[in-house]
Amino acid sequence: MSEFGERIVPGFASSFEGEHLVSERSEFQQIEIYQNASFGRMLVLDGLIQTTERDEFIYHEMLVHVPLLSLETPRSVLIIGGGDGGTLRRVLEHPVERAVMVEIDRRVTDLCKEWMPSIAGSAFEDPRAEVMFGDGIVFVKETGETFDAIFIDSSDPVGPGEGLFTTEFYEAASKRLNPRGMLAAQSGSPAFQQGELHRTYSHARSVFQNTQEYLCLVPTYPGAIWSIVVAGDRFTIDSKVAEQRARDRKLDVRYWTPAIQRGAFDLPAFVHDVIAPDGPPHTWGPSPAEDERTEIPRG
């Protein structure tokens, strides 16, 4: 049995044990997969927990369904990252004609297919899916294609994911969106990564006409409260419309409900402060160390 976990902020860590199934250094990062008694298989990249078999549904449903249910006919979708296939699977529950996924690290996808196949289900075999391995930033700059939705399903803005959180990237992505298209990206913990959330939201707001932030709850992420930014020039998110569409599209949901979607945009008072133009105010939490989340050294 191995011990692993994350140093979340100074003096606070999560700690897991599990059977160490995979330990591999890829071209891009250190990849680990563990078998945990409570969460099933867990994917850990560079020491940070990315997804688990038991709670992946929360993040993936909220990342994908909220934007796609606001589109009447989402035809083409681009996913940057998302190597485990969970985002792709939810995208394909919608009536899309084409879902392009650009993952930087082929080994993540290969190992997830082998060890955590329940997350992608049959998504990788779907004829509407086109999976490429390469740099999503380069793809977005070079492709001539446009999409109805772009999902940034990346690790944090350190390591391979860094360039996906910049104004420059959002500008390039905005040119690849159809007129009513939307971009959605994870934007970190509103409790423990306030600087990251503030910057991600500010960068999106500087590029798009309409930028909104919503929350979901992932028990295995540090602090469990997770934020997602959704941005575009013309879109309306309406939970009544979403309810009807979810029924029409026969979505298989375990976290998402119309009311949860509506409530997800109602931010706690301190989160409003974090995304305010002059935020974050550092009135809560460990501000000086907010971006220092790192792997716990283990003996």
Added chain:
Amino acid sequence: MSEFGERIVPGFASSFEGEHLVSERSEFQQIEIYQNASFGRMLVLDGLIQTTERDEFIYHEMLVHVPLLSLETPRSVLIIGGGDGGTLRRVLEHPVERAVMVEIDRRVTDLCKEWMPSIAGSAFEDPRAEVMFGDGIVFVKETGETFDAIFIDSSDPVGPGEGLFTTEFYEAASKRLNPRGMLAAQSGSPAFQQGELHRTYSHARSVFQNTQEYLCLVPTYPGAIWSIVVAGDRFTIDSKVAEQRARDRKLDVRYWTPAIQRGAFDLPAFVHDVIAPDGPPHTWGPSPAEDERTEIPRG
């Protein structure tokens, strides 16, 4: 520097470090207070984290303000537990005439006053507060007084708090409520204590005409998603009414907003399943071990 934390479910623990300021065995429980780099002073009872200086505001605002803002004239309030004074402080922000607090362990209050005075603020000195040390269950059975609201601000249903989660206790408490009175109690983690949440909700529903569940987010609690049950025979929770009253009462809030209150009652799909009469369904999370949260043994 000492290490402490909770085993949340098998294979998953939270891990903190801090300067160990207080370690005392009271008549009822083991009391520890630590100084943590990120959360300030932390109160730990029998190995379980109860509150921290940095995030106490979330739980206390949500426990107290949601019920009291639904009452036009909350005059008398009973608090069972709440030794740190955070609940009392929020109660006294409302125009109550009398707030009775019955804490079982005088040492918890004494030590919180000494080491974590910011949590109670000046609440213990407020002439409207009457603080007693004794068994809340006995008090509720024996008092002839009735209240507009009763808050159960206890530790989990193991140890001293056990009897506060039973149908018998809710029946006794219901007799001490005024006609439009409300009881509110923490009901555990919807992710990791599904059995506890199911039972608490079911017990309340068997006694009261109107039982509702809502959620708040406490980063230092296991899984961070925390549930609160509110019950009574005749009450209406309306976020528009609450908004006006919060303004009239000049509440000092950092988490609560009218929209947060509204959204807090919108439960994720899996939480609806947990509180359903035939729940919890064990479709998520580590069902067999859900009630086994225990202290991590440390070397």
